Amino acid sequence: MNDHDGRLVAWLVENHLVMSITAQRRDISDPDVVADFASKVRDAVHLSYLYCLTVADICATNEKTWNSWKGSLLRDLYFSTQRVLARGKEKPVDIRARVRESQAKVKKELLRRGLKEKDLDILWHRFKADYFLRYQPNQLAWHAEAILKHKQLDEPLVLVSKHATRGGTELFVYCQDRPKLFATVMAVLDNKNITVHDANIMTSKDNYALDTFVILEQNGEPVSQLSRIQSVRKALEKALASDSPKLPRFRKLSRKMKPFHVPTQVSFLKSSRQGTSMMELIALDSPGLLAKVGDIFYRCNTILLAAKITTIGERAEDFFMLQTNEGLQLNEHQENTLREALINALNVKNIESVN
Incomplete structure (x- = not known):
């Protein structure tokens, strides 16, 4: 092993948890998070080696902890970092240009589907720039079309994706923001025996919640059965329509879990x-x-x-x-x-x- 290889191995050992922590515990839709990670890996060679080591490390530690959701997070971080490194870390992202680009792509598709440009402009004027940075054009189109077709403006809108998104099922909640909204959604999902792996909480300029969750079944698979999706959506709509929702009684701690003690x-x-x-x-x-x-x-x-x-x-x-x-x-x-x-x-x- 030459000196260069030795330094690379030493760097990988020292930083073997960096990519896993960034992907699973940081907001990788935030350009600043990706830029900070890119500065740590320095170049495409270190990035590729670290990606391979991270996947191998997670699988070797406990193969049951690996799922398509974690794989999608690591891939997203890998390709986002690749783009930053190719562009040059010293060239910051032009936020306004990215927002305009996303809106133009979505608008073209939605006009083709028969929506009116004026309605889109009025809707998007209510949303902050962050909203357009955090979502892909297909997600923006999904949200906008559903919101504009939602006639009961005083009732919550709950969308559940029919196809797996990044290894999970995407759940979108749009309604007047209110206290305990997150806690209410989490309580309903827990009672449906559904796990949450990601939450993106956002509020419009006029105080409407634009919240997205990635949900999975207990076995780590996406929520895909139509009857299951409909049951989850109806339960959420009912809970969010209540004027004073109360957190329900939760499932009991299973016998399997009772022997474990994890200090908070x-x-x-x-x-x-x-x-x-x-x-x-x-x-x-x-x-x-x-x-x-x-x-x-x-x-x-x-x-x-x-x-x-x-x-x-x-x-x-x-x-x-x-x-x-x-x-x-x-x-x-x-x-x-x-x-x-x-x-x-x-x-x-x-x-x-x-x-």
């Missing part, structure tokens, strides 16, 4: 996005976990912007992007308050007493 850990990380805080949560993967977390966010006056959900056996390792009700980063006191509330609510004794 909450840590805050430095955020690259201004006005946001990044939080990692490690806890027992108990029934209703995300609904309870969402409820605690509400009680602590904290807004959820995005979530990445990772479950390894009995252990949940979840990442959340947060901000205060005022749109600011959490200060030290707010972080401590949230940490204490989560730890108190999610320890095993409390979980068992609730059930």
Whole structure:
């Protein structure tokens, strides 16, 4: 082995978790996250070797933890980083140009389907630029067509994709934003025995929720049966239409899970996005976990912007992007308050007493 190969191996050993953590616990739709990752890998050679090592490492650690969702995350990060490296890290993304490009592609397709340009312009004027950066043109078209055809404006719109998206089933919720919306959605999905692997929480300029979730069955497969999709959609529409939804009783902790003890850990990380805080949560993967977390966010006056959900056996390792009700980063006191509330609510004794 020559010196160059030796340095490459040493670098891979030192950074073997970087790609896995970035793909599974960071918002890879954020250009700043991808740019930061690109600066760490430095070039296409390091990127390719790290990609291969990451896939091999996940499969070797526990082959049951590998699924098409994780594969899609790693592929998305790989190709996004490739584009940044090819373009040159010193050339920032032109956000306005990307928004215009996405809108032009979508508009061309939707006009072909018979929608009116004026209606599209009015709709999109209500949405922030971030919305067009986070979604692909096919998703933007799916949302816009459904919203414009949705006649009951005061009723929630719930869309469930008929085809697998990035290894999972995409769920889109559009309705007037309100307290505990995330917790309500999570509670309904938990009662349907569905797992959530990704959440992208967004609000329009006029306070409408534009929330997307990637959901899977307990066996890691997409939610694909038509009767299953219809059941999930109707349950969500009913819960979101209620004036005062209450979190239901959750499923009991299974006998298989009761012997495990996973101490709840909450840590805050430095955020690259201004006005946001990044939080990692490690806890027992108990029934209703995300609904309870969402409820605690509400009680602590904290807004959820995005979530990445990772479950390894009995252990949940979840990442959340947060901000205060005022749109600011959490200060030290707010972080401590949230940490204490989560730890108190999610320890095993409390979980068992609730059930």
